[in-house]
Every structure is written in structure tokens, then in C-alpha cells.
Amino acid sequence: MLRRARELALLPALLVLVVLGAFVNGSFLTEANIISILGSSAALAMVVLGEALVLITGKFDLSLESTVGIAPAFGALLVLPASESGFGLRWPFGLALIAILLIGAAIGAFNGFLVVRFRLNAFIVTLAMLIVLRGLLVGATQGKTLFGMPNAFFALATDTFLAVPMSVWLAAIAFLIAGYVLRHHRIGRSLYAIGGNVDAARAAGIRVDRITIGVYVAAGILASLGGLIQTGYVGAINANQGQNMIFTVFAAAVIGGISLDGGKGTMLGALTGVLLLGVVQNLLTLAQVPSFWIQAIYGAIILVALMIARLTTGKAQD
Template sequence: MHKSSKDLVKCISRFQSLLVLVLMVIAISLLSDRFLTAANGWNIMRQISVNVCLSIGMTMIIIAGGIDLSVGSILALAGAVTAGLIKSPVPIPWLGIELDFTLAGAMIAGIAVGMLLGWFNGQMITRVRIPPFVATLGMLSIARGLTMLWTKGFPITGLGSSFAIIGTANFLGAPVPVWISGLLVLLFIVVTKKTRFGRYIYAVGGNEQASRLSGLDVDRIKLWVYTIAGGLSAVAGLIATSRLDSAQPNAGIGYELDSIAAVVIGGTSLSGGQGSIWGTVLGCLIIGVLNSGLVLLDVSPFWQQVVKGIVILMAVAIDRLRNRGEDQ
């Protein structure tokens, strides 16, 4: 292949997510006059805010050479814990007291729960040496079971107008969930691209053995990545719970698939060592636009799942072909 052809392929590969997004917007706009409206645009942004929070953490995990199947269950448990603490105090029988949480205290507790479960994932992977797929699959079941135990299988509702601000209010003309996810995107773009920790994540995912030989504490880096991802899943749980004014026991089911899809569609390699937060945001937008377009075009929800699966397979196939081309 000539140098000019290689440069063209690299350029297309670099901007493939953006090109796909633009083509999708044009195609759906031609098929539905309700798509290109400000209301629908903000609705898409609001819808993807939860997935953006989940996918930021998933991006760092996959760049580091791992995977996390528990983000949806952690989202549910963190949201349920926060809702439960807002609604009623926690009795401590052996001390004869009850802990009454403020709104801020309940939210901090929910995020702490997410970080604790992420930390546990990291410990299982780095200390016990359980493969990430198996460790996080186990956590998926554990967190879902704990959510059912905490809620007793019933939604926790009536969380108050102050908590509803997080998921439903607007600030300076934009929904608050969009502000939260946008600020997190900017923060973790800086973390991954401008900090030593970010460079270490790419190094570990690119070649773990070489990273160990060069003196990096690989286990500690992975532990931090999973802990941060757990905290981000909890933030997503707060947004989702606030939007519904309800903590549902079955919240977040299937969210891990949307998160992984957004990361892969955004150009992050499942082999590790390659990817970006910005690419993942484009992946979230592609999924959001696709979902919105299929709904506006009255496509059956069952066919929506089929289309989403085909898009994921295509993204993975492109990633594999790109990696094969770079190796040759």
C-alpha cells in the first residue's frame, strides 16, 4: 500500500465515528421531519447522559486491558442506597441510635458504595487473579442481589424536589444531567491525556508485562481504574434515579452492553492500549441518535435490539481489521 493510501486509511479510521454520526443524522433527518428539532436534540443529550457516565469508566477499563460487566448492577445499587437513605434513617440496634442522612450525605454514600464495589472488582482481578470477565460477572449478580435485598423488590419513590433537580432540572438552558456528564467528560479527557496516571493506563493496556518490567505498579493502576469506574457508575445511578423519582430494583439491566457498545463504536480497541474519552462520547451519541431515529421511524423495539447488535458487530469487526492492518 502506498504511503498516501495508508495516510488516507489512517485519516478515515481516526474520524470514522464522526463520519458515521454525520451520515446517520443526515439519513434520519431525511426520513423524519421530527428529528432535527431542538427538543429532540436535548432529549437525546439527556438520554445519553447516563451512558456517558458509565462509558467514561468503561473506556479507562478497556484501555487498561480489562472489561466490566457489573456497571449496570452497580448503578442500580448506588441509586437504591441513595434513595433509601433519603427516605428513611438507618437504625443501628446495637448502639440504640438511628442515622439520619442529609441529601448530600445520601448521595455521597451512594457514590461511596459504587467505589467500594469497583474496588472489590479490582481486588478480585489484581489480588486473586480472577479474569476481569468472570470477576465482574460475579459482581453483576452480587450487586443485583444486594439491590433486591435493600429494596425488598419494590421501588423506592417520592424522593423530593431537591433530589429531582439532578435528573430533571435545567441550568443555563441545558439539562443538569448534560452538565454533569459534560464536566465529567472534560475532567477525564484531562486525566487520560494530560496526567501521568493517564499515560500509565495506556501503558498497562498496551503491554502489561513491559509495564511491570519498567517499574509500574500495574495492580495498583488497575485497582484505581476499577474503583473510579465504580464511582462513575454510581453517579450514573444518581442521575437515573433522580430522573424517574424512583429507585427501581431492576434498574440498569443491559446498560453494560450499551456502555461497551459506545466504547467500541467510539474506536477504543478491545485489545487495550488504544482509545479516547472523546471517541466514546461520539459512540454514545451514535447510539443515542440511532435509538431516537428508530423510535421516530416507528421501528419495533425488537428490531431496535437487532440493529444495535449489528452495529456492535460491525464496530468490533472494523477494530479487528484495523489492528490486523497495523500489524502487517
């Protein structure tokens, strides 16, 4: 119950923020603003989901923020004509979507291969990949902002069902599936076993290497979808898309109860972490707090979350 207290504590915290928001600005509790919070948090939710799965196995993936930029950017370059800074191939959106997902999967597979087969440090490997992919994105786009993609490129963020953006439905379904797998499927139990004690997991017959690489692939695909959602939300792709996003991703995961030591955390906790940060950002915007303070506040939230983790679990994080 002490471990559960860390993630369940976010629910009353969300309630407090909602009440505070109602006092800060009368438009906070309107339907339009609530949908705006959900829509703006959808891309972050997809990336947090991917990072949470990696963290549960006891690994890291810092390169997800660059995947958010480079995967949809290459998809756009395949679609756009040469006159609009594209490759001039004019691929249909369906093929470009497959390419976007494959790019995310390939990045994840490469990261997983280096970490699993070469036994390289996951933090350093993915940090290097973050830098490499960021450079590739700037080079491929020549530092320009890409416009003129077909409307289908923005559909996840612009199309709605029951007045809610499709991106929100997609994120909700992804979290439901991940939560079910982690709780009821042997693969989900294997992730916790690997993160808890990798040697014991091997001894139990779990295919540690295969599952770990698979988690990196899944995280890359989720990040590419998050990038596509972000593209639709912004309406364009610039050479800095996703930059510094990883700090917010870790903030959401950590305050949601995902352990940096591996083997602990739930999708409910990760999702509430995303919603908490979404509400915080919306409140700061409505209160007209300068945007450059937001990252500082996120950092403070991470520190508080780590202290809460220390008190609720009784275990220091290495």
C-alpha cells in the same frame, strides 16, 4: 492514521444519521429533541467513560450495570421513611449522595482487589459481582419501585443550565477531564502502558496494581453517578434499573474505538460512540420501531464495529 480512522469515521456517520433523521421526522432537528437526545444519553455516557478507562488497562467490568442500580437505590433507602419502603433513617440528601459515591467506590475497590491481588479473571469476577449486586438490589427493595425521594435526588436530570440538563454538563466535564488526563498526565499514559504490555509497564516502574485498582474505583464512582442521573431521568428507582445496560455500554465503547485488547482508545471515540447510539435510539423511536428491536440493532452495530476495527488496525482481536 488507520487507527484514528476508526473513531473519526463516526463523525460522518453521525452526520448521515442527522440528515436521515431530518427526513424521518420533522421534529428531529428541533432544539427540544436534540436536548432530549443529550439528556437521555448522559447516564450512558458516564458508565461508558468508566468502562472505557477499565478497557484501556486491558481489563473488564461487567458489574457497572448493577452499580447503576444498587448505588442510587441504597441512597434512596437511606433517605426514605419506613412507610415508603426505606430504612427509616431519613438521611439528608447530602449524606445520601456521599453514600452513593462511596458504594460505587467500594464495589470498584472490591473488584479491583480480587482482580489484582488474587489474580482472578476480570470477566468472571465482575460477572459474578453483576449477579450478586442484582440480587442485593432486588432484596433490598423487595422488588418494589422506590418513589418519594426529595427533589434533589432528581436534580441532575431535571435542573438545567442554559436550557441544557445538568447531567449533560456533568458528563461533558467528566469526558474533558478524562481526555486531558489520558493525553497529558503520567497517570493517563500509565493506563495505556498497562493495557499495552503489563510486564513492560512494571519494568518501567509503573505501579500497575495501585493504578488498576484506582481505575476500578473510578469506574464504580462514575457508574453510581450514571445511576443517579438515570434515577432523575426516570423519576424513580426500580429493582431492574441498569439491567442489560452493559450491552449498550460495550456497544458504545467498541464502536468508539476502545480496544478490547487494552492500550488503545480515546475519550473522543467513546463520546462519539455514545452520541451515535443516542441518535440511533432516537431515530428508531421517532420511526416507531418496536423497542425490542433496539438491542438486536445494537448487537449488529457491535459486529460491524469489530469488522471495521479488523480492517483499520490490521490486527485480530483475541
